[in-house]
Amino acid sequence: MSARLIDGKAIAAGIRAEIAERTNHFRAETGVVPHLAAVLVGENPASEVYVRNKRKACEGCGIASSLHRLAGNASQAELLELVATLNADRAVHGILVQLPLPKQIDETAILDTVDPLKDVDAFHPHNVGLIVQGRPRFLPCTPHGCQRLLQAAGVQTAGAHAVVLGRSEIVGKPMALLLMQKGAVADATVTVCHSRTRDVAAITRQADILIAAIGRPEFVTADMVKPGAAVIDVGINRLDDGRLVGDVDFTAVQETAGALTPVPGGVGPMTIAMLLENTLQAARWQTPPAR
Numbered sequence: 001m002s003a004r005l006i007d008g009k010a011i012a013a014g015i016r017a018e019i020a021e022r023t024n025h026f027r028a029e030t031g032v033v034p035h036l037a038a039v040l041v042g043e044n045p046a047s048e049v050y051v052r053n054k055r056k057a058c059e060g061c062g063i064a065s066s067l068h069r070l071a072g073n074a075s076q077a078e079l080l081e082l083v084a085t086l087n088a089d090r091a092v093h094g095i096l097v098q099l100p101l102p103k104q105i106d107e108t109a110i111l112d113t114v115d116p117l118k119d120v121d122a123f124h125p126h127n128v129g130l131i132v133q134g135r136p137r138f139l140p141c142t143p144h145g146c147q148r149l150l151q152a153a154g155v156q157t158a159g160a161h162a163v164v165l166g167r168s169e170i171v172g173k174p175m176a177l178l179l180m181q182k183g184a185v186a187d188a189t190v191t192v193c194h195s196r197t198r199d200v201a202a203i204t205r206q207a208d209i210l211i212a213a214i215g216r217p218e219f220v221t222a223d224m225v226k227p228g229a230a231v232i233d234v235g236i237n238r239l240d241d242g243r244l245v246g247d248v249d250f251t252a253v254q255e256t257a258g259a260l261t262p263v264p265g266g267v268g269p270m271t272i273a274m275l276l277e278n279t280l281q282a283a284r285w286q287t288p289p290a291r
Contacts, residue, residue, distance in 0.1 A: 003257040012269035020061040034283035035064040042072030094120035094279040120278035143175040145270030158187035163207035171213040212247035228258035
């Protein structure tokens with residue numbers, strides 16, 4: 001029997017509609033327009049697409065967006081100066097520095113400079129620390145989007161064994177942290193696999209919930225998946241023939257999993273929806289209460 005498809009595109013559309021309604025209410029109540037500033041360094045084609053999609057989503061929800069470009073050979077000092085300017089701009093509520101950055105720039109140094117109250121990606125160490133302690137300011141966009149997909153699909157996480165493939169700062173680590181916390185769509189027993197893990201397949205076959213986020217096209221095959229498991233595919237990889245595929249062999253795993261996200265149309269739209277949610281929340285925190 002084929003797995004149930006977890007339609008991230010449809011779920012995200014519903015969330016964006018809710019955000020648009022809340023944004024309109026916030027604007028009417030305060031006169032403030034939430035504003036997301038995106039920073040793009042260089043001309044990475046994938047980054048161009050991601051930023052364009054994020055800005056389009058902002059417009060659809062009543063959130064202002066601006067794009068700040070620097071040349072691919074820009075110095076770290078130039079980028080730090082731009083981030084400082086955006087930090088000081090009271091009309092800007094969220095700052096998104098599109099990754100990856102050119103090699104001459106230290107990503108960590110840049111992300112550490114973003115004002116934690118405007119860090120809508122939740123990459124700043126202050127925000128990461130709050131997540132670790134179970135009292136987040138912002139929830140990281142992609143991991144939170146995965147949680148919302150599990151919730152919408154009716155997947156029980158409490159007491160489940162969740163296996164996360166990948167230990168990146170953007171997805172793997174925060175995904176594990178969110179699933180192991182107390183609360184809704186959490187309370188799971190979490191195992192993290194990475195490049196040094198021995199016999200990965202033996203571990204993934206134990207997973208009630210499998211999150212694939214390692215950046216290797218179609219790495220997860222049917223024999224790596226427990227029958228009936230929920231599989232969330234975070235990966236997005238372009239093959240030589242131009243096709244976009246995830247980290248999961250969709251066609252094969254579809255016959256084993258109980259629920260499965262597609263690529264594209266799974267996690268990607270949810271990441272953008274969570275970014276919008278964080279931007280609205282950031283605007284709320286930065287807007288003084290009416291007297």
